[in-house]
Amino acid sequence: MIKLTNISKSFSGFQALKRISFEVKEEGITAFLGVNGAGKTTTMRIIDGIILADEGEVQVGKYSPLTQAVKVKEIVGYLPEDNPLYSSFRVSEYLNFIAQLRQVKGFPMEAYSLLRQMGVTKVWDRKINTLSHGYRQRVGLTAALIHRPQVLVLDEPLSGLDPLQKEEIMALLRKVSHQTTILFSTHILPEVEKLCQRVIIIHQGEIRFEGDLSHFKGGTIIKLNYQGKAKIKDKLLTQPNLQLIKAEELKRGNWQLTLKLTKGDKEKIVRQISKVINSEGGLVLQLQPLKEDLSTLFNRLVKDEGNFEN
Numbered sequence: 001m002i003k004l005t006n007i008s009k010s011f012s013g014f015q016a017l018k019r020i021s022f023e024v025k026e027e028g029i030t031a032f033l034g035v036n037g038a039g040k041t042t043t044m045r046i047i048d049g050i051i052l053a054d055e056g057e058v059q060v061g062k063y064s065p066l067t068q069a070v071k072v073k074e075i076v077g078y079l080p081e082d083n084p085l086y087s088s089f090r091v092s093e094y095l096n097f098i099a100q101l102r103q104v105k106g107f108p109m110e111a112y113s114l115l116r117q118m119g120v121t122k123v124w125d126r127k128i129n130t131l132s133h134g135y136r137q138r139v140g141l142t143a144a145l146i147h148r149p150q151v152l153v154l155d156e157p158l159s160g161l162d163p164l165q166k167e168e169i170m171a172l173l174r175k176v177s178h179q180t181t182i183l184f185s186t187h188i189l190p191e192v193e194k195l196c197q198r199v200i201i202i203h204q205g206e207i208r209f210e211g212d213l214s215h216f217k218g219g220t221i222i223k224l225n226y227q228g229k230a231k232i233k234d235k236l237l238t239q240p241n242l243q244l245i246k247a248e249e250l251k252r253g254n255w256q257l258t259l260k261l262t263k264g265d266k267e268k269i270v271r272q273i274s275k276v277i278n279s280e281g282g283l284v285l286q287l288q289p290l291k292e293d294l295s296t297l298f299n300r301l302v303k304d305e306g307n308f309e310n
Helices: 040-048 069-075 091-101 109-118 133-145 163-176 189-195 231-236 266-279 294-302
Strands: 002-011 014-024 029-033 055-060 076-079 151-155 181-186 198-203 206-212 220-227 242-251 254-261 283-290
Touching: 002 040, 014 040, 014 055, 014 198, 014 206, 029 040, 029 189, 040 055, 040 076, 040 151, 040 181, 069 076, 076 133, 091 133, 109 133, 109 163, 133 151, 133 163, 163 181, 163 189, 181 189, 189 294, 198 294, 206 242, 206 294, 220 242, 220 266, 231 242, 231 254, 231 266, 266 283
Parallel strands: 029 181, 029 198, 076 151, 151 181
Antiparallel strands: 002 014, 002 055, 198 206, 220 254, 220 283, 242 254
């Protein structure tokens, strides 16, 4: 549903994104993790067509923000971090205004199910400047969903909410995710673990990790670096209870693998990995088993830089 290929973006000589590539599949919620300034907001604005990439390709559904920006906006709902609302409007006036811009027919009756689900009917006649932060987020989320988008891009939607408000908004997003692809930006891990199925980690304008959260539920992570042929990687994956999380050829013949041992004897599989590599004429450069959850992975990838809550 969302696919970025070799996207780069610079601002006044500062390179915010460095040839990043990732894919977000249909439905479900994907977390876009990174410390402040990692490149999350820039990426999201490129996806929505608000700004254009300097190079690379973006595909949202069947469309490109570069050549089909209007079509992209028709299928994308976007909630920016600052959630800009017209504070002097009543909730009904604001949402009616957004519905007209989005060419939603029969509003509000045709959207009554959404309005009730988002809880904004309770504050329908109140001015936005009298609402709590939690209800402002509800109004912003309703505005992003009002045209029934196929893709929902959310930039720090839970920022500033109290624990109860977070739970309420997360419950709403879970319902929405059954019919909508959601890319959810945050730097707070408990939100990710409660809400998302997949995670993408960006740091200093580069994608550092992309994978399912199921990788972190039990098992042992094995970090492997070897010198040798690519076929060694394939042979390693024939070993029982061993799954590939990530494979990267750092330079010709130098492979870095992240593997997961779901069950079995850790020491035995480590010895077997060494045996396989040696039998194929390869050389083990690093072989390290470790217990790694999402928090330790994140901190390792970003080297504890920036602001991060866990």
